[in-house]
Amino acid sequence: MKMFFTAVILSICFTQNVFAQEISVESEKDLKAYLETFREARSLLGSGDSRLTASFDYQINTSKTSLVNENNKSVGFMSGFEYGVTNKVGAYGIFSYSNRNFFSESFLGDTLEDSVNSKSFKVGGKSVLVLEDKDVPEIVVDLSISTLSFGDTNEQVVNLKFNAIKSFDPIIVVGSIGMTRLLDSQETFLNFSPGIAFGINDRVALGTNISWDVPLDGNVLSSKDVVVLTERLTMTFGNNVIEPAVSLGLTDFSPDMSFSLSWSRRF
Helix, strand or coil, X not given: CHHHHHHHHHHHHHHHHHHHHHCXXXXXXXXXXXXXXXXXXXXXXXXXXXXXXXXEEEEEEEEECCCEEEEEEEEEEEEEEEEECCCXXXXXXXXXXXXXXEEEEECCCCEEEEEEEEEEEEEEEEEEEECCXXXXXEEEEEEXXXXXXXXXXXXXXXXXXXXXXXXXCCEEEEEEEEEEEECCCCEEEEEECCEEEEECCCCEEEEEEEEEEEECXXXXXXXXXXXXXXXXXXXXXXXXXXEEEEEEECCCCCCCEEEEEEEXXXX
């Protein structure tokens, strides 16, 4: 199944540039306006500006062996608030909640069902290190601390990430590299996320990115990498941004597929 959906999404990635070219850009001014909006959404707000964000996601993960079949589903919700302290510094807080349902059936016909709720609260800050220039991307550092509760387990998490953004009208190239440290379980992950977006006009864009988490636990196995490919449609309506997305897991440790819908409003 993963191979099938990989082919489907990769074909979307291949054709989205052609699709973008077929839709006429209303004007160069409109496109530049969208590029600026996209960059602000991915980097920082202006001084005194704020943004409210909410999202919903549904995740599916299945596995089948000669001994057991598993079918796991997850429903999640996230709400966040971000504030521009200055033109180069911002702060944010994010609350998320999810419910995961697990179902497994052995080759003997025995079944097991379980449900676990998880929630997390994250606070963090962003700062522009380098402003975008002709040959230089904009670089933003993002540091956050979060508390994760999963069933009866609690985890403190520290994340440090560097985001890069470079616009090549009508294309924006984005990328990030970071490190996540789980303080209680003493686990560390490297995070990579390259991506690209095509601005169709001042209100619509198509985007693709890959998120790759690599565990650094002294026994690194590539099969444990979590690699997710995401296709998204970004639509801007005044101060509101709506973004449906579909994601596909590319490794056995990744969820098979997830669907999400996010909304944000700038004040």
